[in-house]
Structure formats: structure tokens, C-alpha cells
Amino acid sequence: MKERLQQLQQEALEKIEQANDLKALNDVRVAYLGKKGPITEVLRGMGALSPEERPIMGALVNDVREAIQRALEAKQATLEQAEVEKKLAAEAIDVTLPGRPIRRGNHHPLTRVIEEIEDLFIGMGYTIAEGPEVEQDYYNFEALNLPKGHPARDMQDSFYITEEILLRTHTSPVQARTMEKHQGRGPVKIICPGKVYRRDNDDATHSHQFTQIEGLVVDENIRMSDLKGTLREFARKMFGEDRDIRFRPSFFPFTEPSVEVDVSCFNCGGHGCGVCKGTGWIEILGAGMVHPNVLEMAGFDSKKYTGFAFGMGPERIAMLKYGIDDIRHFYQNDLRFLQQFNRV
Amino acid sequence: MFVSYKWLQEYVDLTGITAKQLADRITKAGIEVERVEVRNKGIQGVVIGHVLEREQHPNADKLSKCLVDIGEGEPVQIICGAPNVAKGQKVAVAKVGAVLPGNFKIKRAKLRGEESNGMICSLQELGVESKLVPKEYVDGIFVFPSDAPVGADALELLYLDDEVLELSLTPNRADCLSMIGVAYEVAAILGRSVKLPTIELHENNESVHDYISVRVDAQEDNPLYAGRIVKNVKIGPSPLWMQARLMAAGIRPHNNVVDITNYILLEYGQPLHAFDYDRLGSNEIVVRRAKEGETIVTLDDVERTLTEEHLVITNGKEPVALAGVMGGANSEVQDDTTTVFIESAYFTSPVIRQAVKDHGLRSESSTRFEKGIDPARTKEALDRAAALMAEYAGGEIVGGVVEANTLQLKDVVVTITLHRINRVLGTTITKEEVANILTNLQFTFTEDNGTFTITVPSRRRDIAIEEDIIEEVARLYGYDHLPATLPIGEANPGKLTPYQAKRRKVRRYLEDAGLFQAITYSLTNEAKATMFALETAEPIRLALPMSEERSVLRQSLVPHLLEAASYNRARQVENVALYEIGSVYLANGEHELPNEKERLAGVVTGVWHAHVWQGEKKAVDFYVAKGILDGLFALLGLENRLEYKQAKREHLHPGRTADMLLDGKTIGFVGQLHPIVQKQFDLKETYVFELDLEALLNVEVDDIRYTAIPRFPSITRDIALVVDEHVVAGELQKAIIAAGGELLKDVSIFDVYKGDRLPEGKKSIAFSLRYYDPERTLTDEEVTNVHEQVIKAVEQQFGATLRG
Numbered sequence A: 001m002k003e004r005l006q007q008l009q010q011e012a013l014e015k016i017e018q019a020n021d022l023k024a025l026n027d028v029r030v031a032y033l034g035k036k037g038p039i040t041e042v043l044r045g046m047g048a049l050s051p052e053e054r055p056i057m058g059a060l061v062n063d064v065r066e067a068i069q070r071a072l073e074a075k076q077a078t079l080e081q082a083e084v085e086k087k088l089a090a091e092a093i094d095v096t097l098p099g100r101p102i103r104r105g106n107h108h109p110l111t112r113v114i115e116e117i118e119d120l121f122i123g124m125g126y127t128i129a130e131g132p133e134v135e136q137d138y139y140n141f142e143a144l145n146l147p148k149g150h151p152a153r154d155m156q157d158s159f160y161i162t163e164e165i166l167l168r169t170h171t172s173p174v175q176a177r178t179m180e181k182h183q184g185r186g187p188v189k190i191i192c193p194g195k196v197y198r199r200d201n202d203d204a205t206h207s208h209q210f211t212q213i214e215g216l217v218v219d220e221n222i223r224m225s226d227l228k229g230t231l232r233e234f235a236r237k238m239f240g241e242d243r244d245i246r247f248r249p250s251f252f253p254f255t256e257p258s259v260e261v262d263v264s265c266f267n268c269g270g271h272g273c274g275v276c277k278g279t280g281w282i283e284i285l286g287a288g289m290v291h292p293n294v295l296e297m298a299g300f301d302s303k304k305y306t307g308f309a310f311g312m313g314p315e316r317i318a319m320l321k322y323g324i325d326d327i328r329h330f331y332q333n334d335l336r337f338l339q340q341f342n343r344v
Numbered sequence B: 001m002f003v004s005y006k007w008l009q010e011y012v013d014l015t016g017i018t019a020k021q022l023a024d025r026i027t028k029a030g031i032e033v034e035r036v037e038v039r040n041k042g043i044q045g046v047v048i049g050h051v052l053e054r055e056q057h058p059n060a061d062k063l064s065k066c067l068v069d070i071g072e073g074e075p076v077q078i079i080c081g082a083p084n085v086a087k088g089q090k091v092a093v094a095k096v097g098a099v100l101p102g103n104f105k106i107k108r109a110k111l112r113g114e115e116s117n118g119m120i121c122s123l124q125e126l127g128v129e130s131k132l133v134p135k136e137y138v139d140g141i142f143v144f145p146s147d148a149p150v151g152a153d154a155l156e157l158l159y160l161d162d163e164v165l166e167l168s169l170t171p172n173r174a175d176c177l178s179m180i181g182v183a184y185e186v187a188a189i190l191g192r193s194v195k196l197p198t199i200e201l202h203e204n205n206e207s208v209h210d211y212i213s214v215r216v217d218a219q220e221d222n223p224l225y226a227g228r229i230v231k232n233v234k235i236g237p238s239p240l241w242m243q244a245r246l247m248a249a250g251i252r253p254h255n256n257v258v259d260i261t262n263y264i265l266l267e268y269g270q271p272l273h274a275f276d277y278d279r280l281g282s283n284e285i286v287v288r289r290a291k292e293g294e295t296i297v298t299l300d301d302v303e304r305t306l307t308e309e310h311l312v313i314t315n316g317k318e319p320v321a322l323a324g325v326m327g328g329a330n331s332e333v334q335d336d337t338t339t340v341f342i343e344s345a346y347f348t349s350p351v352i353r354q355a356v357k358d359h360g361l362r363s364e365s366s367t368r369f370e371k372g373i374d375p376a377r378t379k380e381a382l383d384r385a386a387a388l389m390a391e392y393a394g395g396e397i398v399g400g401v402v403e404a405n406t407l408q409l410k411d412v413v414v415t416i417t418l419h420r421i422n423r424v425l426g427t428t429i430t431k432e433e434v435a436n437i438l439t440n441l442q443f444t445f446t447e448d449n450g451t452f453t454i455t456v457p458s459r460r461r462d463i464a465i466e467e468d469i470i471e472e473v474a475r476l477y478g479y480d481h482l483p484a485t486l487p488i489g490e491a492n493p494g495k496l497t498p499y500q501a502k503r504r505k506v507r508r509y510l511e512d513a514g515l516f517q518a519i520t521y522s523l524t525n526e527a528k529a530t531m532f533a534l535e536t537a538e539p540i541r542l543a544l545p546m547s548e549e550r551s552v553l554r555q556s557l558v559p560h561l562l563e564a565a566s567y568n569r570a571r572q573v574e575n576v577a578l579y580e581i582g583s584v585y586l587a588n589g590e591h592e593l594p595n596e597k598e599r600l601a602g603v604v605t606g607v608w609h610a611h612v613w614q615g616e617k618k619a620v621d622f623y624v625a626k627g628i629l630d631g632l633f634a635l636l637g638l639e640n641r642l643e644y645k646q647a648k649r650e651h652l653h654p655g656r657t658a659d660m661l662l663d664g665k666t667i668g669f670v671g672q673l674h675p676i677v678q679k680q681f682d683l684k685e686t687y688v689f690e691l692d693l694e695a696l697l698n699v700e701v702d703d704i705r706y707t708a709i710p711r712f713p714s715i716t717r718d719i720a721l722v723v724d725e726h727v728v729a730g731e732l733q734k735a736i737i738a739a740g741g742e743l744l745k746d747v748s749i750f751d752v753y754k755g756d757r758l759p760e761g762k763k764s765i766a767f768s769l770r771y772y773d774p775e776r777t778l779t780d781e782e783v784t785n786v787h788e789q790v791i792k793a794v795e796q797q798f799g800a801t802l803r804g
């Protein structure tokens, strides 16, 4: 009997080993451990044994059952694992196929530049002032020390609607309006971005419509050195920490003294390259101390108050920054152009 | 202004400073030197030669065989193709071994069998522009005066070894439209002195008053008119140095008299005009405004019709010159002229500008009058011109000057303190430094305890107030020495206004929703101006448009967005999604500024979403456009205050257009482009929208308030309602919400059906209703009660039935 049991165990373990799927394994379980299985049969035959032999034999039967059971469980785990792996293998995908695209637009490059500049100056305590694009001659010219008959305000250069109304040629009238609103009391600290218009034929470097950003600070004791410090700060934040600026004397009717402001070339660092035409400097801004006539016309006492103003062209900055070669791109809205500004 | 470096040395010592260095210094001090032109374009070995013999080339009609003395050894044989080469001429010879512009090397050669040892050069071959070459030499070689020394360096004599500084002058620095003016500027920069020309005037015993009289009837336009008579002049070429200087300055030499007037114009900045006295047709000069319709034939042989806005010089009867702009052909100096009347006058800017504008005639003279000349030098320039005509045209100066002078020259005196200078600049410049700068500028001044009293010379008409002096000090002190500081004073935090902040969020939202920001032109044509406009007004036209296409201000952003879409489509970009935020302009009466209103508009066309390999592809339709807008209203917290209403609008599909109402007021539209317009813009199915951005952003919105997260389960019931096909979902939904009361939290549409399984003229809309009470778990019974009220409401209001 003992031999029979050991033989059964031997057979069962072999069959378990040979079972290669869960069904086969179950068949083995039923065949050996089931109610009609050989081990149960052995147990039935135990009645013929002596009382001394019975417990020994009983223990032996249990050992055999447990051994088979353990083998079954072990095999079951192995087969289940294999089954899962097979299923997962069948579920494999090609991860290199394209993902479901997220549709996303972006800022126009001019807005990108303008917002960046706005944010820089907001950080320095400026607010953003806006005003009408169709403007009175008074605010566009007269209040800015450009009286009637001044050469810089030739009819040919501006889009007039009536004799007294025109499309603004710069955003400076917003400065004049803002100062006027302050009724002679400082401080005024504003940035004025916006569209402006000039009577130019559209070509690679001219556009009858373009944008400008101007800044104005009026207070007691505003010095020209403050203008230099402010613009240096701006240049460093906009074009890189190691930028420097320089002033070159110039002329604008609304400022005195007036300067052109160059920023050291961000492309070559000042050694000279194609971007800066070999000079190491790039002209970016016009600036100056607010002309006393402009202050007085806006109701400020020019003996008490001084101020500085500056202006720049987002188109020019964008063209330099991104290497754009034709100003017309900004107004054609070719998606192949616009899409290029879709990342940080 | 072109400034010859060589010529400039007549007036200021430039020892130790090259043209390039000078250019940098001038630029730094405020006048931009645009470029420095090296006149020698790589020429070597060109000398003055003397043509000893000239004969016809034996084998070529158009060639001459010349024997030329070039000042070294035996005369050489040179074959020359110029038609004007002749025996006895002094000419420029490029010797064998010489180099001409373009690295053209001169070699010994045989031309049609005859040996040629060099080349006789035209000015063009030496790099001079044709338009500067004296007319008689344009088609041949340049002939030098007979006293030109054989073997001398031709480049030096022609000023082709010179460098020319091109000044880009701002309108305030008209003083530098003259060599003397530039000399003052350079002297101030270098701290050197100015040498003015000496004028030796030898007048005869006659009196100019016996020749001519002058009367000015338009004194405001012409406060000073002066003239001299020079008789017995012999018209001929001017001296070589004068011709060379004129060419360096960009002016073509003509003859001695004309060249001298041009030379003085460049030297003094005082335009002159030389009349042929005998052709004047009278003995008087009358300066007056032209009569309406009066005509004059100017030197360029163009007949010009004048108006009362133009100033003319007349002989008492008819115009002989358009004052300050161009002389008349009738009184022009010609080869047989013997007596010259030289005019030196001060015309004021506005009248000259008007003439320039009306006749499209800008000359060296008019430019100077327009920008303003120094009247204090008007008579000195006249004297200098007469002296030069005596010297170089063999003339005899008639005694005295005729003039009409009502000029009131007043000294400009500016008083400024050192403290003010430093306060404005933020510097610590000393009294001595300021005094030094003023001295170098040759300004007369006194200084008392830090207060400067400065008399401004008349040549610097741009200086009148303290700030002008501050600028002079600053630019000559050097902006590089200006410290960099930041404004002192109360620091206010900078920030965007609520409107500006919201507008930025709107941009970002639309972009994240898939639209690209466009910027289009504000000017359009008459037809497009009012197309699609939410509100229309009388179109605002430019007085002087450059083209019909850009002549009127837009009242809607949509037309240009459609153009942009069309532009893209023409370039194979079929899927277009653009938005723009910009102003439209609505007239407000002729003398008022228009209402400028900020609009938000968009255009979408083509495929909206495609993920093709997984079988997803969605073309743009009405609901794509609407979905974008729904998201926008949700962003602005307005989704429950916004309503869409079926609408009919011009240029839009009559069945696929909706108006959007905010709190019951129309603020925009969205719709499909009408097929006719679609075709007109060469587009496929396209949807557009436009909104009154100001209405949208200025409306008050409640701040966000937290509501408790649901703690109890909600119950969802679905209903499919069968209604007449003209019943719109929005109305049904509104009725459901109203009937559902407090407990109904969400209503969403999950199916719309129309077709065979329903009776003709009917459709079914399926809603999902979610009921919820934040305080407790709802019972089925409670929900059923409310739900039945909802069903009853839609039955009563719309005749809706539940779909079985």
C-alpha cells in the first residue's frame, strides 16, 4: 500500500509537470485528488488495516495529498503567470505611432514681443495706457511740440481724414492725453503700446500700419541718467544680462535732449556681426527728456517737473530677435509664419 | 550733406585725425555720419598726360592714335576710343602697370595692329558717377585745364584721393548744410578753431543802382533780398579744384558762374541765383506772390502754372524765377552771358515748402530754405560769390549792393544755471567743463556764480531755450559719461487694468483652443468696410488714400480675416483657424473722433481635428465654432447669461447663423459664410464670428465662491422628447431647467434624432437630467415628482411627447 501511494505521488507529480495549461492541470487535480481518484480509493482500503497501521498509513496519505496539492498550486501559479504574459504580449502596441494631436494656436509674434515688454515695465512699476488710433491733430502733433507747418508733420506722411483728424502716426498722443488727465500732478509712469499709421508704401522694410511702444515718466527730479538706467535695465531683461546700452545724440521735436539708444549686439556680444552690421551695436530706441513745451501744454510746470520718454518698434525688435526679413510677414497672417512662434 | 574731408581742411585743421576717426567723433556728438566714401576705388598709376599728336587709327574709324607726354621718358603711343580726344589736351592717362576700378590692370597692348602703351581715361573710368561728370565730357574723356602739370597725380587734382563723409542731418541741424557750418561743429568737437574764407572785393567805380533796383512786395516771405552786378564775365569752365570739390559734394560742374553759385551754396549754405542781366528784360526786380494761373518755364524747361501760394522773382512784369526753388529759362546764364546779376536772399520756409510740394521740385536751394538758412551770412555769401566771379570768370564787380531788407535780427540769449544742467542730466559736470564746451562751440557767454548767460550765434537757429543748451553740453560732454540711475520717488506697483488682464486671458484661451492670433490692416476698401459689421456707420474715408484698397476704416474684423484665410488657402494651407482682437471705427460726425470699439473676431475652416491613422477626422462645422465660444463664455463666467438665437445676417448662411445675446443684449454673431461670399473669397465651408469685446469684458461678474463638494449621491434620469422639428433645443432646455427647480442640477443633451422611425416633421431630443440635494440623499419618489413636473411642462409648452 505504501508503495502504491508513493507510486501515485510519483505519477501525479509527473503529470502536473507535464500539464501545459490550466485545463490539463485541473484534469490532473480531478484525476488524483477527486472523490473517485486513486487516493480516495486507497483511503477506502484502509479499513483492512490493523489499528496500529491505520494512523501511520493515514499520515502517509495526507503527506501524499499535500505534496500533490503543493505541486498543483505551484504549477497553477506558473501557468497563470504565463497566461497573463501571453495576453499582454498579444496586447502590445507600436508606441512610435503618433499620439492624438492637441490643437493649439499661439500669439502673433508682435503680441509676443509687446507682452514681454509690457511685463518688463509692469515689473518696474509702470501701467499700460491706451488711446484712440484715430486722433486729433492736436494730440498727435501740436501737444507734442509739432505746431502746424512743422516739417515733420507733412500731410504727405500722415493719413488725414479731415484737417483736424488723422490716423495717429505714433503712440505719443496717448502720453499727451495721459499727462493731461493728471492735471499737472505727478508721477506719471506709463507704457503705451498700439497700432500706428504712416503714409508709406508697403515693402520689405515699410508698412503703412505698424506698432509702437512708448514709455513716459514724469515726476519731480527725473534725470536723464534715470532714462539711461531704466533703458539699461530694460535691455538686460529683454536681450540678456550682459547687454549694455549707449546713447547717441539725436533730434525729436517732443524731447530735448534727444538720443538714439543702441543696445550691444545680442548676437555677437559686441564684436561685430551681420546682425549689427559689424558695429557691435543695434539701434533699438529713440528717447529723450520730455520737451518743456510738451510738459507745459499738458499742464505740468516745467520748472518743477521733468520727465523722460522713449519709444521703440515691436516689428523691428521681432525682426532682430527672430531673424525675420520682411515686415509684410506680420500682416499677411500666413499660418506657416505664425506657427513658428508656438513655443517658449 | 556730403562733406569732402580734403575740402573741410580749408576751414578747420584736421591734423592727426583721419576721415574715419572724424566720422566717429561727429556721430558720437550727434550728427550721424552714414558712411565714409573712399573716392579712390582702387586706382593706381593715373597721371596727367599731354596729347602731343593725334591722328586717325589706320585700321579703325573710331579709334585715334595719340602720342602722349606723361612726364617720364619718351612720349608714349596710346590708342584712344574717345570721340573728343584732340591734340594739345591735358588728359588723365592710366600708364602701363596702372590699376583702374574693379582691379582692371593696364597692360601694353596692340589694338588693331597698333601698339598702345596705356589708356586715356574718362571720369567714369576713374569711378565718377556719370551724373556728376560735366555734360560735355559725359561721352568722352575729361579734358583738364591747360595748366595741369604733366606727370602729376590725376587723382589728387580730381579729389579722387579724397574721402567723403555723408551726414544724415536731423531737421534741427540745418546749420550743417554748409561746409562752414560743419567746420564749426567739427571745431567744437575737436576743440580747434575755424578759419573763414577771406574775401577780397574789388569793386569798380560804377553804381549798381544804375543797373538795377529791387522791391519786395512779400516781405514776410522774403525779409532780405540782396544783389550784385558782375560785368564783363567770360563764361568758361571753373577752376579744376572747384569742379573737383563740387563733384565730391555730389554736384555736377557746369560753367564758372553757375559753379560759383553752387560752390557758395555748399560753402555758406546760402543759395544764390545768377541771372543773365541782359536777359532779365528790365532794370528792376520785384519779389511778389504769383498771380493765380501765372506761368513760368523753369530751367528744366518745364512750364509751371503758379498760384498765389507761390513766391516769384519778377522783372516787374513777368516771373524770372520761382523764388528759392529754380530759376526761369528766360533769364538763364548762357555761354554768351557777359553781365550777371547775383541774387542772395533769405526766403522763409513755408512759402518754399509749398512750392516744393506743389511742383514736386526739390533742389539743393529749396532744401536749405525749407530748413532755414542763416540770414546773417546772406550778404557775406554774396560778396564772396562776386569776388570769385571776378577772380575765375574775369568779371568786374559793379560798386555796391542792391537790397530790400526788412529783417529784424535779434540775438537769442539763454540763461541757465550749472545746477539746472546737472539736475536734468543727473551729472556732476563742473562750471569749468561747461565753460569749455561753450567756448568750443564759439558761443559768447558770461558766467556769474554758476549762472551762464549765453548769446547764441545766428547760425544755430535750433538753440533757444535752456534745454537746448543742456543738450549741447550733454552731447559734447559725452553721453558715455552719463551715469545710469533709476528714478527716485514713490514706487507704485505696476499692473494691468482688469480689462487688459481679461483680454490677455481671452487671447490665451483662444490660442489654447486652437486658434492663431492674426493682425490685419485697419484700412480697407469701401465695400469691405461695412461687411459683417455688428453696427454700421457712415464709412470713414481718408482724405488722401494711397490706394482704393486702403482708403476706408473698417467696421468689422471679419473681411480681413477672410482674406487671410483665403491667402493661406491659395498657398495650400487649407485648415485655417484665426482670431483677431482689434478696433473698428464708427463715425461720430465729421468733427468728432469716431467711436473706436474693440472687437474679437474669428474664422475657422477646413479640418478641425484629425488623427487619421486612428480614423478620427472632424471637419469644422457650426458647432466647432460655437464650442470655442461656449468655452470663452465659460472662461469669463458668463455661460449662464449668454444665449444663442437663430439669426439672419447679410453674407451669412440664413439657416446656420446665430446671434449671441448677453443679458438679453446682442453682442455678436457666429455663422457659416454664405456660399456667395465663400466663393468671392475663394474659400470652402467657413465659419466666422465677431463679438463686442468691450461688452464682454466690461460686464460685472461675481467673484468665485466655493460651494460644497457633493456629499450625497445624485440621481440621473434620461428622457427622449419628440417635438415638432422647428422647436429648438435651447428653448426646451430652458423650460426643463425652469420646471426642474432647485433639485435639478444639470441638463445635458445626449441625442438628437430625425428620421424614418419618427413621424414626418418631428424630431426627438434626448436629455439627461441630474437631480441632487446638497443636504440629503434624495428618494426615488421625490425625484419622480419633480421629473413628472418637468415632463408636464414640456408637454404643455411644446406639445412634446415621450419617445417610446
Ligand SMILES: [Zn+2]
Pocket (backbone or CB within 6 Å): A265, A266, A267, A268, A269, A270, A271, A272, A273, A274, A275, A276, A277, A278, A280, A281
Ligand atoms: Zn553683432
